[in-house]
Amino acid sequence: MANKLISQMGLPLPIANVFAARSIITAKDALSIPESDLMALLDLGRDQVASAVARISEITCPPYQTVLSLMEDRRTSGCHGGRLPTLLKGLDEALGGGIPPGLLTELVGPSGIGKTQFCLKLSLIAALPTCYGGLNGRVIYIDTESKFSSRRIIEIGENSFPQIFQTEGMAQEMAGRIVVLRPASLSEFTQSLEKIKLSLIQREVNLLIIDSMAGLISGNPRENESCTRGSRQQPLGWTLSFLKSVAEFSRIPIVVTNQDLEGMTM
Known part of the structure; x- marks a missing residue:
């Protein structure tokens, strides 16, 4: 999952292009950098970076479900x-x-x-x-x-x-x-x-x-x-x-x- 391409994460195209321009290609590349450093590297605001990181995290690591929630869903x-x-x-x-x-x-x-x-x-x-x-x-x-x-x-x-x-x-x-x-x-x-x-x-x-x-x-x-x-x-x-x-x-x-x-x- 860590090697998923950011270009396939559904990010807004301008944001995805900024990641690509900075050679941040995979989920591992993005998630291994602290958000403050990522803001400086990408020259983006905190909200934009936080939203992008949340999206990448969601796709890379789908949210956990308890046994109870799975039973309830079914x-x-x-x-x-x-x-x-x-x-x-x-x-x-x-x-x-x-x-x-x-x-x-x-x-x-x-x-x-x-x-x-x-x-x-x-x-x-x-x-x-x-x-x-x-x-x-x-x-x-x-x-x-x-x-x-x-x-x-x-x-x-x-x-x-x-x-x-x-x-x-x-x-x-x-x-x-x-x-x-x-x-x-x-x-x-x-x-x-x-x-x-x-x-x-x-x-x-x-x-x-x-x-x-x-x-x-x-x-x-x-x-x-x-x-x-x-x-x-x-x-x-x-x-x-x-x-x-x-x-x-x-x-x-x-x-x-x-x-x-x-x-x-x-």
Whole structure:
């Protein structure tokens, strides 16, 4: 966390430029300098420096939560909605209303069983206006196996929500709310997570989908040919821990698909 770039902290651009001009690039650089020295170095007022340091600290070290507060958050979200409905009656009843926020939800099954189709529909539901049962928000869809199909997602929308998608411009609006990333390796995937973390914590995104975790391990032969399974599991374990922490603090649903390769489920 200490090596997070200040340019990705969401500071006002003039302030961020001053930090960069003084070669204060990372959170560690800024937080290791006393505020009085930082004021002199940056030639900024106390309020400006204090505000910038508070922002950097918040992003670098998310605020702690007690077990009691976590339990209360979960109880509140369960009682007052906040879940992402799947619109499958039996499944929503079993899940207490839909995919829960603040947690990782894993979909496990063999290839071809329909995990990607399910995720495409979840993406649409999250992007739908709240009056139609959606979350009226943005979606980040991390597609590690190049299975995402824009044509298919429009077909699902037209078949599942004809009253919405027949409205002029609505299909384009829904599609514009879904951002697709296609990392080619586990390291590139980790970099993608680092870049979008701020958006997740600031709740600019209502759903994150990773389809699939298995693709990160088996999808790049050149990266994986010299790695043992154990050496690959270490960064994967860090990634899963990172995702769980982001889910907890951002309070959004995070859905991960998996193929249960050699007992690799979370």
